Amino acid sequence: MKIYDIAILGLGTVGGGTYRVIEKEQEQIIKKEGFGINVKKVLALDYSVDIPEEKKAHSIDEIIEDPDIKVVCELIGGKTIAKDFIIKCLKAGKTVVSANKELIAHSWGEIQNAAKESGAGFYFEASVGGGIPILRAVQESLQANTINSIYAIINGTTNYILSDMEDHNRDFDEVLKEAQALGYAEADPTSDIEAFDSTYKLSILSSMAFGVHIPIEKIYREGITRITGQDMQIAHELGMTIKLLAIAKKNGNEVEARVHPTMIPLSHPIASVKGVFNSIYLNGSAVGELMFYGKGAGAFPTASSVVSDIIYAINMDRQHKYADYLDSDNTDVRFSTNWVSGYYLRFSVADRPGVLAKIAGLMGKHNVGIASVIQKGTAGDDVPLIFVTYDTAEEDLNAALTEICLLDEVNEVSASIRVEQ
Amino acid sequence: MKIYDIAILGLGTVGGGTYRVIEKEQEQIIKKEGFGINVKKVLALDYSVDIPEEKKAHSIDEIIEDPDIKVVCELIGGKTIAKDFIIKCLKAGKTVVSANKELIAHSWGEIQNAAKESGAGFYFEASVGGGIPILRAVQESLQANTINSIYAIINGTTNYILSDMEDHNRDFDEVLKEAQALGYAEADPTSDIEAFDSTYKLSILSSMAFGVHIPIEKIYREGITRITGQDMQIAHELGMTIKLLAIAKKNGNEVEARVHPTMIPLSHPIASVKGVFNSIYLNGSAVGELMFYGKGAGAFPTASSVVSDIIYAINMDRQHKYADYLDSDNTDVRFSTNWVSGYYLRFSVADRPGVLAKIAGLMGKHNVGIASVIQKGTAGDDVPLIFVTYDTAEEDLNAALTEICLLDEVNEVSASIRVEQ
Numbered sequence: 007m008k009i010y011d012i013a014i015l016g017l018g019t020v021g022g023g024t025y026r027v028i029e030k031e032q033e034q035i036i037k038k039e040g041f042g043i044n045v046k047k048v049l050a051l052d053y054s055v056d057i058p059e060e061k062k063a064h065s066i067d068e069i070i071e072d073p074d075i076k077v078v079c080e081l082i083g084g085k086t087i088a089k090d091f092i093i094k095c096l097k098a099g100k101t102v103v104s105a106n107k108e109l110i111a112h113s114w115g116e117i118q119n120a121a122k123e124s125g126a127g128f129y130f131e132a133s134v135g136g137g138i139p140i141l142r143a144v145q146e147s148l149q150a151n152t153i154n155s156i157y158a159i160i161n162g163t164t165n166y167i168l169s170d171m172e173d174h175n176r177d178f179d180e181v182l183k184e185a186q187a188l189g190y191a192e193a194d195p196t197s198d199i200e201a202f203d204s205t206y207k208l209s210i211l212s213s214m215a216f217g218v219h220i221p222i223e224k225i226y227r228e229g230i231t232r233i234t235g236q237d238m239q240i241a242h243e244l245g246m247t248i249k250l251l252a253i254a255k256k257n258g259n260e261v262e263a264r265v266h267p268t269m270i271p272l273s274h275p276i277a278s279v280k281g282v283f284n285s286i287y288l289n290g291s292a293v294g295e296l297m298f299y300g301k302g303a304g305a306f307p308t309a310s311s312v313v314s315d316i317i318y319a320i321n322m323d324r325q326h327k328y329a330d331y332l333d334s335d336n337t338d339v340r341f342s343t344n345w346v347s348g349y350y351l352r353f354s355v356a357d358r359p360g361v362l363a364k365i366a367g368l369m370g371k372h373n374v375g376i377a378s379v380i381q382k383g384t385a386g387d388d389v390p391l392i393f394v395t396y397d398t399a400e401e402d403l404n405a406a407l408t409e410i411c412l413l414d415e416v417n418e419v420s421a422s423i424r425v426e427q
Numbered sequence: 428m429k430i431y432d433i434a435i436l437g438l439g440t441v442g443g444g445t446y447r448v449i450e451k452e453q454e455q456i457i458k459k460e461g462f463g464i465n466v467k468k469v470l471a472l473d474y475s476v477d478i479p480e481e482k483k484a485h486s487i488d489e490i491i492e493d494p495d496i497k498v499v500c501e502l503i504g505g506k507t508i509a510k511d512f513i514i515k516c517l518k519a520g521k522t523v524v525s526a527n528k529e530l531i532a533h534s535w536g537e538i539q540n541a542a543k544e545s546g547a548g549f550y551f552e553a554s555v556g557g558g559i560p561i562l563r564a565v566q567e568s569l570q571a572n573t574i575n576s577i578y579a580i581i582n583g584t585t586n587y588i589l590s591d592m593e594d595h596n597r598d599f600d601e602v603l604k605e606a607q608a609l610g611y612a613e614a615d616p617t618s619d620i621e622a623f624d625s626t627y628k629l630s631i632l633s634s635m636a637f638g639v640h641i642p643i644e645k646i647y648r649e650g651i652t653r654i655t656g657q658d659m660q661i662a663h664e665l666g667m668t669i670k671l672l673a674i675a676k677k678n679g680n681e682v683e684a685r686v687h688p689t690m691i692p693l694s695h696p697i698a699s700v701k702g703v704f705n706s707i708y709l710n711g712s713a714v715g716e717l718m719f720y721g722k723g724a725g726a727f728p729t730a731s732s733v734v735s736d737i738i739y740a741i742n743m744d745r746q747h748k749y750a751d752y753l754d755s756d757n758t759d760v761r762f763s764t765n766w767v768s769g770y771y772l773r774f775s776v777a778d779r780p781g782v783l784a785k786i787a788g789l790m791g792k793h794n795v796g797i798a799s800v801i802q803k804g805t806a807g808d809d810v811p812l813i814f815v816t817y818d819t820a821e822e823d824l825n826a827a828l829t830e831i832c833l834l835d836e837v838n839e840v841s842a843s844i845r846v847e848q
Contacts, residue, residue: 139564294728298718299720313570314569
């Protein structure tokens with residue numbers, strides 16, 4: 007029986023998990039695939055997992071120069087040394103498996119070119135949705151579909167925070183602090199709560215789903231820091247909840263891609279995705295609605311995808327496929343920004359006669375249809391007044407808001423959250 | 428650019444859908460895969476879809492003898508002529524794609540042997556879960572996992588009926604008649620409502636997930652005909668719902684496989700799967716909880732899987748993989764029947780003093796722990812008395828029920844539904 011040698015770069019959460027999963031599942035991999043996997047070399051700064059001495063590499067060259075090693079797993083992460091290592095390995099003809107969403111979102115084309123030149127493969131299932139096999143599904147199961155839309159919860163930290171705010175009626179800051187104490191959020195949570203992480207993942211996922219490169223610069227990004235417990239509570243009163251959704255839609259050559267807090271009906275399949283779970287909901291021309299749900303992070307779920315890529319790469323041998331759309335300049339693709347969606351708007355107003363009529367009038371003037379109105383609290387100079395609109399073009403809404411803010415009775419727009427049905 | 432010729436056998440819902448999807452999605456298949464698909468021949472009794480004359484085959488031999496045709500899609504269904512056609516095609520070295528769950532569940536080993544002999548491929552993604560790419564995920568994405576358990580809603584008709592009973596507080600017979608009128612249930616609904624269909628699908632799915640052949644004869648089967656509106660209502664009072672679940676578990680060499688109505692908490696991810704949707708929820712050693720959700724039937728969702736298999740088969744060329752566990756006699760696998768689960772038990776009793784104590788006493792005697800008791804209605808000779816038990820071994824429960832039924836006060840066990848948490 008054939009044993010394939012591989013190398014692992016980085017031995018943190020995912021690297022350690024990958025090493026352990028390969029050890030633990032060796033027997034059933036051999037049973038199902040007819041071959042085994044041997045981690046011949048590991049390159050790491052810190053060997054926290056118990057690794058035999060002879061497996062410890064002392065330089066990337068030791069791995070590159072080892073002709074037995076056909077697949078290298080880059081599990082260092084970030085944009086530092088990882089890219090240099092990946093390019094070196096690919097140029098040496100070694101297939102690379104990576105979970106590095108930030109790097110891939112930024113440098114996918116460059117990395118793939120290095121792979122193409124040498125005929126090596128480049129796989130990155132673990133970069134989106136952790137253990138959820140969404141990229142393989144898009145490539146190997148949905149070939150007969152034109153994918154029209156994606157609605158995805160692809161950041162566990164923010165979903166944990168929003169779920170906790172929802173279930174325990176708490177405010178953002180309070181839950182974030184607790185999440186940090188529990189290790190569900192980083193000491194510097196910016197990448198998660200400001201939605202950078204989701205944006206990287208949406209860039210990769212939507213590019214593969216649409217067969218068109220969706221660069222991160224073309225993705226609108228808005229984090230969850232301004233979501234209040236009050237808005238979450240009102241959402242529930244309206245039969246809805248608030249999720250940080252990564253949304254991408256393609257209609258002919260027109261593409262829109264955006265990550266922002268979104269109100270969705272509680273009856274939507276992804277509304278019930280709680281805590282650190284991820285979920286990708288998409289619509290394909292033949293398959294219709296399809297949803298994937300699972301653990302979006304963690305050592306073993308992510309390792310599940312990494313090891314799957316290793317096995318897949320071995321099975322593909324030298325017949326690797328490449329994302330040719332990365333090379334095209336996409337001149338036929340139009341990235342739209344005048345999106346259509348409903349809006350939840352919470353104004354702070356002085357409760358004087360006629361204020362509701364004035365606001366409603368300005369909305370009507372700009373073609374913004376009103377689905378419902380909620381007036382909260384008693385008279386005063388700072389009373390919340392909530393509108394939910396029907397689907398409306400972003401430009402119309404902004405025009406209406408500009409005029410509304412000029413009204414004497416309106417203190418501010420306290421919240422503006424897009425609504426998807 | 429290469430165009431691959433294929434043939435379609437059968438032009439009913441799925442055959443017609445497949446023909447149309449190939450026509451409609453040709454352009455994006457070429458863009459993504461670098462090759463096209465041409466339906467060169469169609470063999471059907473009735474050409475309801477508009478097919479050019481020259482594509483109509485007049486016999487299976489015309490297809491078998493055509494050297495251009497590499498892949499044949501068997502979409503006739505059932506156990507009739509389909510098997511004969513499949514075997515003939517495979518023996519002629521043509522790869523076969525099929526959606527025929529009944530046939531595959533019955534004759535998988537025999538069909539696969541014919542494929543192995545000629546080196547042809549045999550693919551059947553569409554046989555389980557319609558458009559949900561669950562079989563490909565098990566084979567190409569979860570290789571690093573020992574799959575421990577599967578909980579699946581894989582019959583749309585019964586899920587439609589149960590959802591309607593749940594949402595509109597109606598009884599089984601009433602909803603079935605309406606489902607038949609609407610075309611959601613067959614004129615002879617036996618295969619669906621008596622859970623034969625789910626059993627075929629669980630046999631295929633669990634065999635692939637566990638890497639061990641789970642023949643249909645080893646799967647316990649119980650349909651939904653005895654579920655009443657009353658039980659659905661009480662389930663809701665208990666924070667639960669009732670689904671027809673296909674359940675398979677593997678623990679070492681011990682396997683259990685069963686299809687039966689099951690009470691599950693409303694908070695479980697599959698509890699919210701409504702109407703004709705399907706969902707497969709599984710637990711893998713590395714990935715943990717994973718769920719797939721989508722349309723389990725219908726022309727285009729099923730065609731999505733069929734066309735995916737065609738493309739996959741073309742890409743695999745002659746390197747087809749086979750389920751070698753079908754050849755083994757599985758002597759090391761033990762199929763258990765003394766399953767452990769909770770139970771919802773509804774007794775009809777005469778409301779006399781001490782009846783509850785007597786029943787509870789007999790349960791205690793046989794190690795059946797009681798989680799909750801509900802007594803409904805007023806005094807009389809036919810009063811419902813409901814128990815929900817903790818997890819208990821099936822044999823213990825049956826021993827308790829046997830003694831309980833001998834009590835003078837107990838008229839009958841009106842309902843007995845397994846509970847999974």
